[in-house]
Amino acid sequence: MFDKAYVTKDVESIGVNSEFLPDIFCAGLESYGSDLCGFMMTPQGEGPHPTAILLHGFPGYDDPIDLAHALRRCGMNVLRFHYRGSWGVKGTFSFTHCLEDVKSAIDFLVDQKVVKQFNIDTDNLFLVGHSMGGFMTLNNACDERIKASVAISPYDFGLIGKIGHYNEKEKNEAFEMYKTALAPLNNTTAELLMQECLDNGDKWNLPDKAETLASERLLITVATRDIISKKYLHYDTLAEEIKKYNKNNLTEKFVDTDHSYSNKRIWLAETVAEFLDEIINEK
Structure with missing residues (x-):
């Protein structure tokens, strides 16, 4: 059960079976041979629980752990991890690898062993991401296993790559x-990251995905x-394009x-919890 009322207050645990108190576990999440240092935050209660993948930004200096705790208080499992090549995770950091790692995380959540271990409600899986995590969220939002997605100030690396061929200022x-973000990243440079954006701008640019995003x-x-x-x-053009196809599926705040x-x-x-509560509890 998901209840937005608990987003800013602790759940009362008196009289609750101690087997189902909130906890945190090493997730054992791997992607292309790399342990992503993932962990699952589990809520109070037996479940099954709606489950969110919470994706941090670039490179992860701003850690949304408070949002993870808030969603857990409301009754949600929250899976968090570091992308390949970041924050001690082995491998090479790239935006391509980050996109792959998000798909690996979705695959992980529907594995039957994991579903049973964490009492996952596979009908209520969500992506929630900030900045780069918002970009990763929107690029994976059309995965049929994801019920809905939350992008918090998404930063469109595809757009930067697309306009980077002619807009020197941006x-x-x-x-x-990119240069300020290199300290926790492995085997990359600002030059490599920029070139990756330039090479993939047409493929990643979010406004070009508006028609499919409008169905989510x-x-x-x-x-x-x-x-x-x-x-x-990073927002106005994307929203304008999405609304051309469907104005009803996009909630803007x-x-x-x-x-x-x-x-x-x-x-x-509160905003994220209210949106998720409406979707999870809709009839």
């Missing part, structure tokens, strides 16, 4: 941002003071804050 800003239940949140996932660049939602973390948790 390309240079992205390149400078989506929540996209936008921070109006965001200078990284800038609204005019705007808030006056920065890229990290630094002063709106409770608002963010």
Whole structure:
């Protein structure tokens, strides 16, 4: 059972079978031979539980652990991991590998052994991602196993690659941002990351996926003071294209804050929980 009422308060555990108290477990999640250092946060109660894959941004300095705890309090399993080549995970970091790792995580959640271990409700699987994680979310939102997706200030690496061939200003800003993210990443450089975007811009660009995205239940949140996932660049065109095909599946939420939602973390948790609650509990 998912109950948004618990997003900002602790669940009462008195009288609850101690076998089903909240806990955290090493997930044993692998992708292409690399242990992704994944862990599953499990909620109170026997389940089965709706389950979210919570995807952090680039490179992961801003860790949305508060959102993970909030969703768990509401009754959700939350799977978290680091992408290949980041934060001590073996392998080479690339955006391509990140996309593959998200698919590996979805595969993991529907494995029958994992379903039984974590009491997963496979009819209620969700992607929730911030920034780069939002980009990964939207690129995987059309997976038939995913019921709905939440993209928090998604940063479109495909768009940067597509316009990077002619827009030097946006390309240079992205390149400078890539340089600040290298410390926890393996076997890559800002030059390699930018070239990967340029090479894949046409394939990754989110507005070009609007027709398929319009058939999916989506929540996209936008921070109006965001200078990284800038609204005019990373959201407005995408939303305009999605609405050409279907205006009903996209839920938009705007808030006056920065890229990290630094002063709106409770608002963010409540907004995500409300969206998920509506979908999970709809008749």
